[in-house]
Amino acid sequence: MTRTRTLRAVVLGAATLLAVGALTACSSPSGDDAGKDDKNIDWELTTETAAPKGDIDEITWANYSEPYSLDYAYAFDYSDNQVLANVCESLLRLNPDFTLTPSLAESFDHPTPLTWVYTVRDGVTFHDGTPLTADDVVASLSRHLDPAVGSSWYSVYQNVASIEKTGDREVTVTMKSPDSQFNLSMGGSAGVIESAKTLAEKGADYGNSTGGVNCTGPFSLTEWKSGESITLTRYDDYWDEGLKAKSKSFEFVFMGDSTARVNALKSGSVDGSWMIPIEAVPTLRASGKGDALFAPSTAVGDIVISNLDGPLGDVRVRKALLMAIDRQGMLDAAARGVGEVTDVFTSENVWGEASDAARTAAFDDVEHYGYDVAAAKKLIEEAGVEGETLTYVTAPIGNDFAVISQAVSAAAQSIGLKVKVESVSPAAYTALFSDPSAREGVDMFYTSWYLSSPDALEMYSVLRTGEFSNYGGWSNPEFDEVVNQAIATDDPKARSELTAKAQQIANAELPWLPLSEGPIPLFMGERVTGMQPSMAFLYYPWAATLGAR
Template sequence: MKTKNFNTKSLKLAAAAAVVLSLTACGGASPQAGAVAPTYELTEKTAAPTGELDKLSWSLYAEPYSLDYAYAFDFPDNQVLANTCESLLRLNPDMSVSPGLATKFENPTPTTWVYTIRENVKFHDGSTMGADDVVASLKRHLDPAVGSFWYSAFANVKSIKKTSTNQVTVTTTKPDAILNESLSGAPGVIESAAFLKKAGGDYGNANGGVNCTGPFELKDWRSGEKLSFERFDGYWDTKNAAKAKELEFVVMTDPVARVNAFKSGEIDGGWMPPANAIGELDASGAGKVYFGTNSAVQSLIVTNTQGPLGNPEVRKALLMSIDRTGLVAAAEAGYAKRTNALSAESVWGAADEATQQAAFGELTDYPYDVEAAAKIIQEQGVAGQEITITTAPMGNNFAVVAQATAAAAESIGLKAVINTVTPNAYTALFSDPEARKGTDLVYTNWYLSIGDPLEMFSILRTGDFSNYGNFSDAAYDKTVNEALGTLDTDKRFAKSARAQKILNEDLPWLPLYEVPTILWMNDKITGASPSVNHLYYPWAAQIGAK
């Protein structure tokens, strides 16, 4: 539904009231003036379990769009898929990469990657994985009929061929610095070639299902309710065999209901609990909240460059009108930090100290200054023009960011409309151009799948699938393409720092803040690593009884 347009003063008051109400909805308290921001420590890994579980129940804030790895592009999809389908490589908690379904990966020439395929790996139907399955799985990303959301990861791929009984060679048209790392995520998932052919158009949905190699096997998908899995006893990685006999994902779109289910023990755990409920959850004595490495930045995506936000000066004015420090307190209860970058600091670990400093320390800051921002709006001749902010009822942060952005826009002379859609409709915004029509801004918690900022920068090149606002800058494209073709780490990150600076100047997306990965587990379970790698690593297999 859409909110009405208010005059500047009344909308500011309404937004402030909405912030306070949202913060108290889950029992949290609104931030007090001068309050000290909460402190937290990152946990690398929780205590090892001492026993098995008959059943592990987990919450999802939305139903997966698909379990077809070609379309798994969001948090619900990938946190489920990671436990039943595996990739050629594994993404570790520190964002490094190690062998997975490939025991070895080599780069004999700048344009060649050779993968040795693990032997004696079984799919859930009992058939044996081979090089033909790897070729068929990877080639789907190149098939226009499939329309893979991960096509950009394969943009430089010339061929994917079986070069021996258990060897696959990927050849690129030019050096590609992040292709190999990308195969530790959804782009590298391996499915049975025979099953892909048999399932056809139903592959990955509630009717067709999947048939992969992971520690859990899909047994039932009740659309809108839950997905049920059983432990796969034929799993190849016996050291990481599942501790739970059954795994159930319950779709719970209401954040209040999720928190109550955590406290009551109805649900054992969940990723991304509402930040404003962290104090309440910790105080409940029913379990613990953990914080871990994240690769995400919370941003506002400009999806319509035909409206007023097509002007970079207007985008700057809007960012200056948002009190991002206050937003961290109101939207995330202080469990975040304001940023001017579209990439998280965690994905710059391979860069030298000077490059990291340049990537973040040399960025232009856009301080909170309503008066200066309003002046820009007048000078650009867009006063009174309307923007639509699309959001969904998926957590306190969504509501607060939408209200705060609307209030900020109105405060500098723009008009603002908030369009609230269902969680599933919100997910569709990131895959369907038709769904984005009529929307100017979308709030996103955009994570990277690898430990390299180039994944972020590559999607904002002209014409990329995830370049939702059709941002186009020749100098930017040139810089990113050069970085992607640079295999020397230091030189590549230096070019990435330049790309980050261009984004900081043009603001195709408006960076707001960074948050840690947040995990809730009740006091009956343990074992998970609270890292963003849970989107591509079989994390649920690690969890067992305390």
Template sequence: MSSTRSGSPLRDGRRTHDHTNDRTHGRSRVHRAAAAVLAAAALLVTSACSGTAADKDADRATAYKITDKTPAATGNVDSFTWSVYAEPTTIDYAYSFDFPPNQILSNVCESLLRWNPDLTTSPGLAASYTNPTPTTWVYQIRPGVHFHDGTVLTADDVVASLSRNLDPETASVWANQYKNVKSIDKTGPMEVTVTLTKPDSTFNKYLAAGPGTVESAATLAKSGKDYGNPQTGVNCTGPFSFGSWTSGQSLTLKRFDGYWNQELKAKSGEVKFVFLADATTRVNAFQSGEVDGGWMVPPNAYAQLGSTEAGKLYFGRNTTVADEVVANLKGPLGNPKIRQALLMAIDRKGIVKAGAGGVGEVSDSLVTDNLWADAPPATREALLKDLPKYPYDPAKAKALAAEAGVNGQKVVIATSPLDSQTTIITQAVAQAATAIGLKPQIDSLSAEKYTTLFTDPAAREGIDLFLTFWYTSITDPLDMFASLETGAFSNYGNWSDPAFDAAVEKAVGAYDPAVHAAANAEAQKIASRELPWLPLYTLPVSVFMGKKITGVQPSIAYLYYPWAAEIGAKG
């Protein structure tokens, strides 16, 4: 759901943007963008599922709560089935930056650090690490860890795995997380040292996600370009090993009995991921018990699945914000006062009710509140005070727009017939534009052409606004804000603000939590005032589990945390 899927914004360019790396940076963004669009398409269907009317679902807006942990499993199960809205193109970690491959790989491969369901970070394949200088990170590799083929994890495997992200031939989607890396070296039998060209406060955090994935060096060398495909699979250290992959149908994982972490030893002997692209089909499969569960439940099925006897619907922590991207700052939306007026005229509460099944919260920020967990109390208090607010007020919005010179100018809103949520949002934004005196024109694009809005500047020509769902892959607002720096690949409207850039650069170089948070807070204040993107609402992670299984921890961390290992029998 974001723009590289709705995903984690990779820090792409800065004012000192290196154009020689554009292809690599662009590829990262391509994946994020595709994820955002395809995830949206998978999430929802325009018509109601199993005969439940969409308008009735809206009227029955689901009361929801965030669940940290579902009831613990009472025992093991032989197997369970899990629905995925699309088949991965590969499970090579260097190209996995989307919901389908990541929710599978998170149970098979592991990173140096671990992003937990509560959005904290803890040691993973690195038993410990130090930061002896601002440009040096030293990792002590955990001893006694075995790959699925029985070989033992070494520092050489770590160096080979991380180094792929630096190799232009690999063109990893995670290359941008390594943009400040000078070298990756084995500095002891079980020690790896990463040397940076300059301080980077997010580099170590990203090693709890895809950028920190470790694979067998021997497997990488042997598999070559076939690594991660249906015939070859992968050879990692997680609680499940790769079993089989039937293209177009399913992918199966098997419990790895030699797994090092007894606390996360898999409770299921097997997990079968079935590829179900149609949202109605997925919901019916939940109801019938054909599948035992799945992430990303279609919102217009919340009411239906919230009351079924076939299982239970849960909501968990997320880092996603739905935004309207301002793609043209040379038109009428180039005036920040008009952007402010437009946001005030959008009925965001109405969108949450009608488009998201009542599950979500209006947001005036481009990041979720839980990303500020490490900020000192004083900073958090200041955030609430300093954040500009845009309550729904069409009359005030119209007056502000008139003062700013709005007088019937045309704005083009790009959309795609992906789902009911997208349609509802687009209609609400168009109504708001009309309410402040603009003349909206809705351009409906195919899913493929919509995806190119995130990857090709030429595709955005003539487009003023388009929708994205944007999540972060680390617990840090900088993951979002760095995407809006001058020259960043994901800065789709070419917005530029020197004070914002200075705040982001200060946050990048600041390891001190207070300084880092203060710089992020300054960036948020500027972005929320200038509105290069219009924040609409936050939404939780959704997951459905059938009546036979339990144990999952609902959280966006499922993209990197071995969530399936905790699922077992329901008492």
């Protein structure tokens, strides 16, 4: 799926939001948990925590930023979705193990290549007590097609011809052409269902601090103090007995200052936080106030090649630059060794239904770009671009951004290229992802690109010719044909083999330069337990699972 990245999605990724390869535990090659700056951190993935002993009156959770919006049409960043996932629900549910199961749609069918039919679950009520109907589903999904709304999830719907109520509890979505990805996106914000009445009544205030939301999740939104906090209250009439909230109240406090957030976790004044600073892990572990954990992710850190008219238009130059970057050294400096260097744009987490042959093709039968400055220099000589200048744009956002920009600059210079590093404001950096004019004269910039569905094909749909997020205008007819064929393929194994071919083509041509993947660090305080740590916290009601330790 193509979607505009805002600052929150980009900024937090350089070191802390890189995805891990699989759900099995792994550790850094040279770990030391003493907290010294020159040592890497011992780490392993955690996918389960102990079951809670019982309910708890209240939980306080630190959010690194106030949500931009709780309107599902605009909620596509970490601060927004970690709240929204516990209040609103989608037709399908993206689970912590990256599988999709029924949610507000108790079932779905695919009777023809162009239609997806959803049966709306009976007995579900919104937080105001009104029942969920097929009309609510039609109204909620149709907003993404409305240009006046300007949904951030429009690309999921760009192939939709119609959304219609076709029975008392039935909604049919008709596509313009076969599209396997539409249904796979119904477990995220693109599939959230809100009361049609609420949408009409709230209008432009829907989803903000005054209008709020009225959904079906295990918590209801009861108070939003702008600039301070959001308070959720357990919804006692919630339909899913297995996910009823274990806390009566759940408060998100906004703590943009990372030092203050870490101090609050150390003192126990807050019960946890997603995306804690990597450098704080040893200190938090030593505090005795809870557990610093690492959750599986779907994100990969990449250098976006945004100008193919200059030296980077030659694939030899792109390969040379990647080979000249000391990616392991960069990972050690930026993330204390937490994560893994990768040569592809997806993590294995989103290949869950792939065939063994597809996995082998996607991760083994690809070119591996080892750190080799001498070989990189030869490629630069062959390309005849020695002495040419590249412009790299960064922003004063954090140490990780500084490490990455320095590593890329040093790599380019080591193979005979000149680099102009431009530091822009965070707002100007955001514009790189949304405004083509902001990328004029820019050769490279960094992103941490996460996927919102359990299918690697989402990543490669982004890189087709003409896609909004294909920032450098890369084009490969064979790649486009393979991706389009995969989108039209329903069988997961057959689709995965086509996706693997797309991954091989992208790996060979490097429209972006893959750097590394790694987990999401979080802290769970000594009072609480019960969650299944996972990047699915963006769409799964994880807060409902937390109870008394």
